[in-house]
Amino acid sequence: RIKERGKNNYQFFSDVMNEDAVQNLQLERELRKALERDEFILHYQPQVNVVTGQITGMEALIRWQHPVRGLLSPIHFIPLAEETGLIVPIGEWVLRKACQDGCRWSKLGRLPMRIAVNLSLIQFQEETLVQNIQSILDETGLEPRFLELEITESIAMHNVEQVVAKLEQLVKLGVQISIDDFGTGFSSLSYLKKFPIHKLKIDRSFITDITSDPDDASIVSAIIAMANSLKLNLIVEGVETEDQQFYLHRLGCFEMQGYLFSRPLPVSLLDQLLEQWV
Numbered sequence: 001r002i003k004e005r006g007k008n009n010y011q012f013f014s015d016v017m018n019e020d021a022v023q024n025l026q027l028e029r030e031l032r033k034a035l036e037r038d039e040f041i042l043h044y045q046p047q048v049n050v051v052t053g054q055i056t057g058m059e060a061l062i063r064w065q066h067p068v069r070g071l072l073s074p075i076h077f078i079p080l081a082e083e084t085g086l087i088v089p090i091g092e093w094v095l096r097k098a099c100q101d102g103c104r105w106s107k108l109g110r111l112p113m114r115i116a117v118n119l120s121l122i123q124f125q126e127e128t129l130v131q132n133i134q135s136i137l138d139e140t141g142l143e144p145r146f147l148e149l150e151i152t153e154s155i156a157m158h159n160v161e162q163v164v165a166k167l168e169q170l171v172k173l174g175v176q177i178s179i180d181d182f183g184t185g186f187s188s189l190s191y192l193k194k195f196p197i198h199k200l201k202i203d204r205s206f207i208t209d210i211t212s213d214p215d216d217a218s219i220v221s222a223i224i225a226m227a228n229s230l231k232l233n234l235i236v237e238g239v240e241t242e243d244q245q246f247y248l249h250r251l252g253c254f255e256m257q258g259y260l261f262s263r264p265l266p267v268s269l270l271d272q273l274l275e276q277w278v
Ligand code: C2E
Pocket: 045, 060, 061, 062, 073, 074, 075, 078, 087, 091, 094, 118, 119, 120, 150, 180, 181, 204, 237, 238, 239, 240, 257, 258, 259, 260, 264
């Protein structure tokens, strides 16, 4: 009996798998066309210094305006884009668009404000990454110091010398480097002293329960202390409530990003927000 059930389960499981596989194939075909069809858009989420009240940065977050399925979140297509290598041209589009938008804000007198762009590991490993970023900066006219690249700790799992060399080339361009989702990477912390980075971005998972969970509070305190002594800038993401804001402020964290301040917004709405923000 058990064997039979096991087999049925297996059958069920494999049907689901097949359905997934078919859906993924369809999605992949559409993803390949999405760039030429101009279906991607960038939303931006403000990063706020809670002491001065100023917006210090904007994180560019991609969305896919799918003709049938509507506005798709990156969690629904970035993994597939990474698997298929499509993340390279998509990522390049993101960089160019973000730099163009940054340059536009600069002309409107909205900078100094950094534009943060997420880089996936596969993009980071591309031979031509540094060159590409250099040409995008030249082409768009954005000052390099206003561009921030968010990478994850996963880069620390790879050939350290190569990663250091690449990061140094990027830093030489004049851009800023931050470590996204910090604290979730399970990597040795020794990379923090080897890599030329500017900023840690504490992952949202430590913030959700920070006011009630002493373990989360301890972890965040420890990261803040470490960032301070390593002279790294620090930001927390996923701040949703005033309680969390005050708590983090008291712990010594002053730069924040989260729904409390603003959701990620399209450029037109951000222009309005920047207009009203003082
Ligand atoms: P991430 O880089 O860690 O971005 C932060 C995510 O947290 C965003 O989700 C943002 O909307 C969300 N978020 C911000 N504040 C809050 C909050 O207060 N509460 C909650 N619950 N969530 C908040 P989003 O836009 O869905 O992006 C998800 C992930 O997709 C990003 O995580 C990033 O890893 C990836 N991603 C987004 N855009 C790009 C891109 O252009 N290139 C690459 N390679 N990855 C991207």
